[in-house]
Amino acid sequence: MLVYVIRRLMQAVLVMVVMSALVFAGIYLIGDPVTMMISPDASEADRAAVRTALGLDQPMWEQYLVFVNAAIHGDFGKSFLAGQPAMGLIFDRLPATLELAFASLVISLVIGLPMGVYAGLRPNSIGTKTIMTGSILGFSLPNFWVGLMLIMTFAVVLPDMISWWPRLPASGRGTTVDVLGVRLSIFTLDGWRHLLLPAITLALYKGALIVRLARATAREVLPMDYVKFARAKGLSERRIVGVHVLKNIMIPIATVSGLEFGQTVAFAVVTETVFSWPGVGKLLIDSILLLDRPVVVAYLVVIVFFFVILNLVVDLLYSVLDPRVRLESRAS
Amino acid sequence: MTDQALEPAAVAKPQTPFRRIVSDFCENRLAVFGLVLVAVSIFVAVFAPLISPQNPFDIASLDLLDAKSPPGTVSSDGSMTYWLGTDGQARDMLSAIFYGMRISLFVGFVSVAAALAIGTAIGLIAAYAGGRLDAFLMRIVDIMLSFPSILVALILLSLLGKGIDKVLISLVLVQWAYFARAARGAALVERNKEYVEAATCLALPTSRIVFRHMLPNCLPSLIVIATITLARAIALEATLSFLGVGVPVTEPSLGMLIANGFEFLLSGSYWISFFPGIALAIAIVGINLAGDQLRDVLNPRNLR
Numbered sequence: 001m002l003v004y005v006i007r008r009l010m011q012a013v014l015v016m017v018v019m020s021a022l023v024f025a026g027i028y029l030i031g032d033p034v035t036m037m038i039s040p041d042a043s044e045a046d047r048a049a050v051r052t053a054l055g056l057d058q059p060m061w062e063q064y065l066v067f068v069n070a071a072i073h074g075d076f077g078k079s080f081l082a083g084q085p086a087m088g089l090i091f092d093r094l095p096a097t098l099e100l101a102f103a104s105l106v107i108s109l110v111i112g113l114p115m116g117v118y119a120g121l122r123p124n125s126i127g128t129k130t131i132m133t134g135s136i137l138g139f140s141l142p143n144f145w146v147g148l149m150l151i152m153t154f155a156v157v158l159p160d161m162i163s164w165w166p167r168l169p170a171s172g173r174g175t176t177v178d179v180l181g182v183r184l185s186i187f188t189l190d191g192w193r194h195l196l197l198p199a200i201t202l203a204l205y206k207g208a209l210i211v212r213l214a215r216a217t218a219r220e221v222l223p224m225d226y227v228k229f230a231r232a233k234g235l236s237e238r239r240i241v242g243v244h245v246l247k248n249i250m251i252p253i254a255t256v257s258g259l260e261f262g263q264t265v266a267f268a269v270v271t272e273t274v275f276s277w278p279g280v281g282k283l284l285i286d287s288i289l290l291l292d293r294p295v296v297v298a299y300l301v302v303i304v305f306f307f308v309i310l311n312l313v314v315d316l317l318y319s320v321l322d323p324r325v326r327l328e329s330r331a332s
Numbered sequence: 333m334t335d336q337a338l339e340p341a342a343v344a345k346p347q348t349p350f351r352r353i354v355s356d357f358c359e360n361r362l363a364v365f366g367l368v369l370v371a372v373s374i375f376v377a378v379f380a381p382l383i384s385p386q387n388p389f390d391i392a393s394l395d396l397l398d399a400k401s402p403p404g405t406v407s408s409d410g411s412m413t414y415w416l417g418t419d420g421q422a423r424d425m426l427s428a429i430f431y432g433m434r435i436s437l438f439v440g441f442v443s444v445a446a447a448l449a450i451g452t453a454i455g456l457i458a459a460y461a462g463g464r465l466d467a468f469l470m471r472i473v474d475i476m477l478s479f480p481s482i483l484v485a486l487i488l489l490s491l492l493g494k495g496i497d498k499v500l501i502s503l504v505l506v507q508w509a510y511f512a513r514a515a516r517g518a519a520l521v522e523r524n525k526e527y528v529e530a531a532t533c534l535a536l537p538t539s540r541i542v543f544r545h546m547l548p549n550c551l552p553s554l555i556v557i558a559t560i561t562l563a564r565a566i567a568l569e570a571t572l573s574f575l576g577v578g579v580p581v582t583e584p585s586l587g588m589l590i591a592n593g594f595e596f597l598l599s600g601s602y603w604i605s606f607f608p609g610i611a612l613a614i615a616i617v618g619i620n621l622a623g624d625q626l627r628d629v630l631n632p633r634n635l636r
Binding site for chain 2: 011015022023133136137139140141142143144145148149151152155156157160170262263266267269270273274284285288289296300303304307308311
């Protein structure tokens with residue numbers, strides 16, 4: 001077990017080094033950030049001064065070494081545009097993204113799980129067919145387009161047509177409250193109004209996945225002996241489903257929710273762009289489009305680290321939840 | 333038993349595997365509907381220059397007075413009706429959607445075909461070689477699959493720059509690992525079967541055993557993954573184009589058209605974003621509906 005964890009962590013370090021080198025080299029090759037930053041009619045001397053100030057006049061490998069040396073000390077350079085430390089910018093924005101991802105996780109579970117269990121219990125009812133067809137739509141509809149349509153419906157069309165319909169905001173985070181130094185929207189009504197549309201957009205895909213998974217597992221569990229035995233004992237249907245069936249459905253749901261949490265954070269890039277949600281995803285897109293090198297590299301290092309840890313935790317949790325799974329150290 | 337008595341004709345005809353698949357597939361009306369949606373999308377994409385009322389790339393035919401006309405408006409020179417309205421540059425949305433579908437489907441099909449070929453080859457080699465090579469290749473696959481495809485594609489495109497060719501490259505790089513893993517899994521099962529043993533005893537060359545004997549038997553599961561991946565690839569390309577790192581403005585795919593309409597959405601010109609999204613949804617839903625049924629039909633566990 002310990003060998004396995006150490007192996008995985010070493011692999012993680014390797015992946016992070018390779019990724020950062022690749023991205024650094026790639027970003028180095030395309031474009032000159034200076035042209036994006038200062039006005040086109042600046043003199044050649046001004047340009048050179050800016051280059052020297054940012055360290056862009058050094059050869060590429062030297063820039064990379066300087067970057068690695070600083071990165072080991074936790075310094076990922078300053079954003080070319082904001083002038084603040086890149087890592088600080090990312091950690092400033094991270095709570096907004098995590099908040100959005102958590103809200104969408106909760107929404108998808110609250111809606112997806114009951115629907116999936118219902119579909120598993122009554123495989124032939126009309127409700128089930130509707131739910132399953134709906135889940136295919138949830139899979140298929142492009143995420144960003146759903147977001148646009150929600151904006152159109154709830155921020156433009158419905159409030160225009162029906163006078164008492166509340167107009168939901170289409171962008172931003174709304175009023176935030178400081179909780180232990182972290183700004184959060186979920187504790188204010190205004191924050192919730194801003195959070196609702198992006199969270200639903202993000203929850204759609206995951207919700208569809210949870211519906212299908214819950215249905216498949218429920219159908220697998222229902223013919224089992226212990227369910228038959230519970231029935232024979234005369235337990236109420238509510239207790240059988242609510243306790244015995246649900247307990248066994250929760251193992252795969254927990255795993256997939258954990259793995260999908262990473263996907264959600266990644267997909268937040270799209271949702272945040274649509275709703276101008278000030279999270280790390282929006283920051284990444286802006287930085288990519290404006291060639292803000294330090295921020296892109298810093299984001300990448302953070303997200304790779306996040307994913308490696310997440311995958312490791314899910315793997316370890318899995319072996320705890322389900323004793324049949326044995327972690328192999330996979331000697332190569 | 334009763335079936336045989338009722339349908340003697342069906343018994344007389346020898347049922348080929350292909351015919352079985354077709355008849356099983358048609359049992360689900362929703363899947364057939366999906367197939368029709370796919371067929372319509374492909375038809376529109378292939379014949380876009382012939383059936384479009386206007387060439388949206390021909391700037392001379394655009395009349396800026398007609399910009400942002402709502403659906404059903406007659407053009408200012410009276411020559412045509414904009415059934416789905418026009419966008420900010422007075423392009424007829426219907427024509428733009430036809431041409432956009434062409435680009436979206438082209439990117440989807442080509443990238444999946446390339447990823448299928450590359451991934452399957454790598455998967456088969458890994459399964460047949462085994463040992464260190466297998467462990468090394470599968471470790472790469474594991475790492476690839478542990479990152480969300482949208483993020484990897486986004487980073488790749490931010491490095492490569494814009495362009496259809498670059499979108500294709502990044503989509504292939506994102507998707508090959510799915511095929512490699514599936515092909516390896518299927519090939520490992522096939523490798524222990526008797527026909528491979530027989531072929532080995534005949535001293536056939538390895539490449540022949542792998543590609544002529546094992547590959548055809550691995551194909552069903554790969555085809556299923558290919559349909560799911562195709563739907564994902566089309567959606568991914570649209571998303572990347574929407575974010576501004578995908579196809580260039582001169583070759584607008586459906587995702588690009590939706591992005592163009594974004595700025596007009598809040599002022600009420602819904603049709604510029606709405607209809608390209610519907611077209612995109614038709615293609616993707618169609619592929620997913622058909623793919624879902626294909627998975628059930630090709631699953632050997634469901635053989636009757």
